[in-house]
Amino acid sequence: MGQQQGLGRVTQALTERLGAGRLITDPLARSTYECDGLANHKAVPGLVVLAESPDDIAVTVRECAREGVPFVARGSGTGLSGGALPHTDGVLIVTSRLREIVDIDVAAQRAVVQPGVINLQLTKAATPHGYYFAPDPSSQQVCSIGGNLAENSGGAHCLKYGFTVHHITGAQVVTPVGDVVDIGGKAPDPPGYDLLSMLVGSEGTLGVVTSITVKLTRLPQTVRCLLAGFPDTDSAGAATSAIIGSGCIPAAIEMMDTLAIEAAEAAVACNYPAGAGAVLVVELDGPAAQVEAQFAQVEAFCREHGAFELRVAADETERALIWRGRKSAFAAVGRISPDYLVQDGVIPRTALPEVLHAIAELGRERGVRVANVFHAGDGNLHPLVLFDGDVPGEEERAEEVSGAILDLCISHGGSITGEHGVGSDKAKYMPRMFSDADLDTMQMVRCAFDPDSISNPGKIFPTPRLCGERPGRHRGAHPLAQAGIAEVF
Amino acid sequence: MGQQQGLGRVTQALTERLGAGRLITDPLARSTYECDGLANHKAVPGLVVLAESPDDIAVTVRECAREGVPFVARGSGTGLSGGALPHTDGVLIVTSRLREIVDIDVAAQRAVVQPGVINLQLTKAATPHGYYFAPDPSSQQVCSIGGNLAENSGGAHCLKYGFTVHHITGAQVVTPVGDVVDIGGKAPDPPGYDLLSMLVGSEGTLGVVTSITVKLTRLPQTVRCLLAGFPDTDSAGAATSAIIGSGCIPAAIEMMDTLAIEAAEAAVACNYPAGAGAVLVVELDGPAAQVEAQFAQVEAFCREHGAFELRVAADETERALIWRGRKSAFAAVGRISPDYLVQDGVIPRTALPEVLHAIAELGRERGVRVANVFHAGDGNLHPLVLFDGDVPGEEERAEEVSGAILDLCISHGGSITGEHGVGSDKAKYMPRMFSDADLDTMQMVRCAFDPDSISNPGKIFPTPRLCGERPGRHRGAHPLAQAGIAEVF
Numbered sequence A, B: 001m002g003q004q005q006g007l008g009r010v011t012q013a014l015t016e017r018l019g020a021g022r023l024i025t026d027p028l029a030r031s032t033y034e035c036d037g038l039a040n041h042k043a044v045p046g047l048v049v050l051a052e053s054p055d056d057i058a059v060t061v062r063e064c065a066r067e068g069v070p071f072v073a074r075g076s077g078t079g080l081s082g083g084a085l086p087h088t089d090g091v092l093i094v095t096s097r098l099r100e101i102v103d104i105d106v107a108a109q110r111a112v113v114q115p116g117v118i119n120l121q122l123t124k125a126a127t128p129h130g131y132y133f134a135p136d137p138s139s140q141q142v143c144s145i146g147g148n149l150a151e152n153s154g155g156a157h158c159l160k161y162g163f164t165v166h167h168i169t170g171a172q173v174v175t176p177v178g179d180v181v182d183i184g185g186k187a188p189d190p191p192g193y194d195l196l197s198m199l200v201g202s203e204g205t206l207g208v209v210t211s212i213t214v215k216l217t218r219l220p221q222t223v224r225c226l227l228a229g230f231p232d233t234d235s236a237g238a239a240t241s242a243i244i245g246s247g248c249i250p251a252a253i254e255m256m257d258t259l260a261i262e263a264a265e266a267a268v269a270c271n272y273p274a275g276a277g278a279v280l281v282v283e284l285d286g287p288a289a290q291v292e293a294q295f296a297q298v299e300a301f302c303r304e305h306g307a308f309e310l311r312v313a314a315d316e317t318e319r320a321l322i323w324r325g326r327k328s329a330f331a332a333v334g335r336i337s338p339d340y341l342v343q344d345g346v347i348p349r350t351a352l353p354e355v356l357h358a359i360a361e362l363g364r365e366r367g368v369r370v371a372n373v374f375h376a377g378d379g380n381l382h383p384l385v386l387f388d389g390d391v392p393g394e395e396e397r398a399e400e401v402s403g404a405i406l407d408l409c410i411s412h413g414g415s416i417t418g419e420h421g422v423g424s425d426k427a428k429y430m431p432r433m434f435s436d437a438d439l440d441t442m443q444m445v446r447c448a449f450d451p452d453s454i455s456n457p458g459k460i461f462p463t464p465r466l467c468g469e470r471p472g473r474h475r476g477a478h479p480l481a482q483a484g485i486a487e488v489f
Helices: A002-018 A027-031 A054-067 A119-129 A145-151 A195-199 A233-245 A258-268 A288-304 A316-335 A349-366 A394-411 A427-433 A436-449 B002-018 B027-031 B054-067 B119-129 B145-151 B195-199 B233-245 B258-268 B288-304 B316-335 B349-366 B394-411 B427-433 B436-449
Strands: A047-050 A071-074 A091-094 A101-105 A110-113 A168-174 A180-184 A208-215 A222-230 A252-257 A278-286 A309-312 A339-342 A370-375 A380-387 B047-050 B071-074 B091-094 B101-105 B110-113 B168-174 B180-184 B208-215 B222-230 B252-257 B278-286 B309-312 B339-342 B370-375 B380-387
Touching (some): A002 A047, A002 A054, A027 A047, A054 A091, A054 A168, A054 A208, A071 A145, A071 A208, A101 A119, A110 A119, A119 A145, A145 A208, A168 A195, A180 A195, A195 B195, A222 A233, A222 A288, A222 A316, A233 A252, A233 A278, A233 A288, A233 A349, A252 A258, A252 A316, A258 A370, A258 A380, A278 A288, A288 A309, A288 B288, A316 A370, A339 A394, A349 A370, A349 A394, A394 A427, A436 B180, A436 B195, A436 B436, B002 B047, B027 B047, B054 B071, B054 B091, B054 B168, B054 B208, B071 B145, B071 B208, B101 B119, B110 B119, B119 B145, B145 B208, B168 B195, B180 B195, B222 B233, B222 B288, B222 B316, B233 B252, B233 B278, B233 B288, B233 B349, B252 B258, B252 B316, B258 B316, B258 B370, B278 B288, B278 B316, B288 B309, B316 B339, B316 B370, B349 B394, B380 B394, B394 B427
Parallel strands (some): A047 A091, B047 B091
Antiparallel strands (some): A101 A110, A110 A208, A168 A180, A168 A208, A222 A278, A222 A309, A252 A278, A370 A380, B110 B208, B168 B180, B168 B208, B222 B278, B222 B309, B252 B370, B339 B380, B370 B380
16 A cells, blocks of 8 residues: 555656656557567556666655655567566556667777667677677567667577677666666776676666667678488487587577477478477578588588588578578467467486476476577577466466476476576575575675665565574574585585 | 784694694794795784694684684785785794695586695696696795685686686685685576675685685696797787687787897797797697697787788697796896895776876886786786886885886776785775765675774775674665766666
8 A cells, every 4th residue: 555655646746747748548549568578477556667867766765765666667578488477556667768878989899778678689780890780689679779788688699609798898787776887887897896797687676777888799691501400309418518518609509399390380481301209400600711611510510410401591592591480489379379478497408308308207297398599509499388378277287397397407407497587486486496595695686776676676686584683693694504506514 | 912812822722732842933934934926015013823623723713703813814925915914913823734635526527626735736636537727826836725715816828718706616714704605616607696706806804714625627738839929919919800800719828028028039039030029928728639730810800910920839848948037027027127026916908008008108207117027818917017116206206106107007997806806905905996975885795794993904894894783774875876987778
């Protein structure tokens, strides 16, 4: 009730300060923003602010801070973990109108962008200078760089080029108490604590970003792409290990299994090798001399490990065709199943065969089909768990399988998320990977930034920590002191 | 006095628990540890513990925490910023006996090492498997990986391969309250806040590391190295910019100016091109096909920008000869000057010519000679400021020039340290780069780990912050709220 009254006062103050044109108060219009790419978590925001300047964001956060009203930032709303799930009694700050590329500094290989700038828009702007923005989530045509920062997004090419965190050198952020601060800048690696790496991937819990300084990457001289058909995922996995083990780092190695191939065929007729139990898409980029030499090796490794068909893209059109099947795979699953869950987990690459068999076994046991599409090079799995929501019990079984897959990832030394983030979806899984003490330590850091827990509360952490507690001096009193983590002595 | 009594009790407890053989209490023997590589800051530690196991470290830290006695960790003591400067009333925890390489996991491309393992020792152990540890400070024959982690060390090859932080995926740390926790592991990029990036480079202020998981890098197929003589630093700088601007990322581009060349000649007779105003050492590594193609381009860029002599190393012996001059440069300066200060600052590469001229001008104005040896590729300067300590006023003038060089770095958008760290030496310069509020924010994070400020106190931060203060809700009360940082609205 207190928050509702606070929200009323925030709405009134923002109407005066920003003007009604930047606010959405109508319930039907607000409901457009009830979820992000994770459509099964929904909440209609109490107020939507369409920020048109960094100042709008600062003003909004300050009003929220004054009234203790929660706020959530949203870019394009393509996130897959519910990181931009709104609060019914809170404010949703939409950054889509903040689309200015402020600076492209070719000499320093940096760009400064507003948070609503679309990922691909930056690459298009940098291309005439011979550069691009390397992180490329599959949603790159619509996702925002602010969202990429919040979720530390990956993409097909992060095997070679790293995650978003490796491409951000500075950010301006409105902290949850309404201050505007700069962290980092154009230069790499400043002294003192590395707060920037912590900000990236903090999913909006440490504030709202108003400006982002990113690295630009030189466009490669050559790109070569091949599609290889294998009898099964084991042989495709063995080829992957052989390629990486040789010291070659391809720009991408993507794998799809039979069910995923079937879905892609149904949707885009990509004409992948008939009868394949798995396909690999391998892409190399870099100086022509290097790429040619390594490409021949990659072909040899594929054949050696059982590839029965190899197709090398002769030009950009053929390359696009190869990628079309892979990139359509998520949506394509809708062609073969009424509903599905997209999972995102990580395992050491060497555990691929074992984990894929265990996933198949899980599916058989529970009578649930699982399609696998994944970044094989870095062990980032995206199992698609199929179900029919109209059949009683199927959704629950699918969710059980999906959760069990995460347990498999953890027990093999991996992680509950590779690139989609924790958000509202996976907060409940965090205790499977971290002890209470680990999570408490992270939240102590959060308290330093957001003492009133109003900045995207309910995300990442399953149980909010009360701020203001001082860690004790002695063993056992400190939040880190739990046998569960690593009490090895 | 309280700390002295506390130290007495800590000494007694540790004598009982660890045995006298692991402690150094004799004043003369303790004085061996009075400084690290920064020889002009000295303090004899109150007690030295030669830890022989991770457990020894945990026990020591817990005794210190119980008594509120400060402790400092020390690896090989090669640090150049006084990060391992002891406390007279505190304990120095030496990790040199912790030299076990616990695991080399070739399939996962990871190694697990104890903190006292010597940087080059790991590379030697990994080489038979076709791998090495990429960070290579000039001190790599003696420096410890624990020290590399604490200072986030760089090296000649970090232009291409990144800093230590880019090669560490996990650490076990004894926190300042004595708990043992694991952060990260063999897998990259776990969910939640990135505490590992913050731990790396925190210079021992967040605890003592007992185990480190690092990435192993595949040995390159080919390494090519050349030495180019230029008329002056401007032309060598222009060649550097042309090489980087072409999209080629050499493993290293090192520059030395006339005075540095003169010193190296005096010391090791490296026979660098006669009459050169500057030399570049450029090294390329990677697949042979790529290296050959790019090497030809590098040669062309050097000639185009005025190189009057190019020497390409025909074999490992000639390559070693080229590097000998560069690697001896710091020590060699002792041949041409009784005393010198080693500075470490960073500027954007594009500002090289301007800053080098300004440094020369500074030297002329104050009558101080400055030799320049630096990582040209990433703008990491190491000016060597020469003086004679026996001439009254010379040391003070040298320190003024050295400090003024850091101001130049800051005003050109750079940093007060590239790879040597802040330590005790540069804590006083931190306010030139960060506002009080910035430093306060970092210290709030520190308080979460070290509420009693006993973990390497006096390093990094010029003014200790009292822990336990809660940031206020409203603007102005929050430590981040200072116009100085980035109050742009």
